[in-house]
Amino acid sequence: MTGLSFNDASGDRLRDWMQVSRETFYDESLIAIVPMGFCFPGHDAKKGDLPPRPECRKTWHDDLFRVLPQIELILAIGRYAQEYHFARLGQPLPKGMKVDDIVRSSAVSPHPKIIALPHPSWRNSGWIKRNPWFEQEVLPVLREQVAKAINA
Numbered sequence: 001m002t003g004l005s006f007n008d009a010s011g012d013r014l015r016d017w018m019q020v021s022r023e024t025f026y027d028e029s030l031i032a033i034v035p036m037g038f039c040f041p042g043h044d045a046k047k048g049d050l051p052p053r054p055e056c057r058k059t060w061h062d063d064l065f066r067v068l069p070q071i072e073l074i075l076a077i078g079r080y081a082q083e084y085h086f087a088r089l090g091q092p093l094p095k096g097m098k099v100d101d102i103v104r105s106s107a108v109s110p111h112p113k114i115i116a117l118p119h120p121s122w123r124n125s126g127w128i129k130r131n132p133w134f135e136q137e138v139l140p141v142l143r144e145q146v147a148k149a150i151n152a
Contacts (some may be wrong), residue, residue, distance in 0.1 A: 005033045006120075013120035014077075017139055018146045030150050032071065034064065036080045048123070052080050062088070071113070073149040075142070076106075078119045085114050100131060107138040115142050 004026065006014055015025050025031055037052030038060055044050055065071070065088065076082040082102050086093050093102060099118060106116040117138070118124045128134055 005035060009122060010120040014117075017117070017120065017142060018075075019143045020146060020150070024150065032068070034061075036061070036078075036084065057084065072152060073145050074114045075146075076114050076116045078117075082114075082116045086116075089113060100127075103138060104133060107141040115145060117142070 005011070006025070011025070015022060018025070020031075035052070037056040039053065039056055041050040041053050061084065074085050076085045079099055079102075082099070083093055086102075099116075102116045103118060106114060115138070118127055118134070
C-alpha cells in the first residue's frame with residue numbers, strides 16, 4: 001500500500017475519464033480525494049472491497065463538508081457515495097434507483113455539485129461496455145466540469 005487513493009489501474013482510468021494528469025490529480029490545492037470510509041474496509045470472500053464502515057462516514061463526512069463549502073464539484077464514485085452526497089445536498093435518490101440511471105441522469109442534468117460515476121475498477125469494465133452512453137454522454141460532461149472547477 002502506498003497511502004495514495006487511486007494509485008492503481010482504477011486511478012489511471014479515473015484520471016483518463018477526468019482528463020487530468022497524475023500531478024494534477026494529487027495536487028491537494030486542486031482536488032480533494034475524500035473516501036466514504038476514510039479507511040480501507042477490507043475484502044470480502046471474493047476479493048471485492050467490503051462496504052465503507054458506517055461509523056467512519058458518520059464520524060467525519062458531515063463535519064468535513066461543512067467546513068469545505070468551497071468545493072465546486074463532487075465526483076460521487078459508486079453507490080455509497082452517490083446515496084450520501086445526493087441526500088446531503090437535499091436530493092435523496094429514489095429507493096431502488098439503479099446506478100445506470102443515477103450516472104446517466106447526473107450527467108444529463110447535473111446537480112450543481114455532483115457527477116455520479118461508476119467505480120473505475122476493472123471489475124466494472126463489463127458495465128462500461130454494456131453502457132456505451134457512459135463514454136458518449138457522461139465523460140464529456142465530466143471533463144468539462146472538471147476543467148471548469150480546476151481552472152476556476
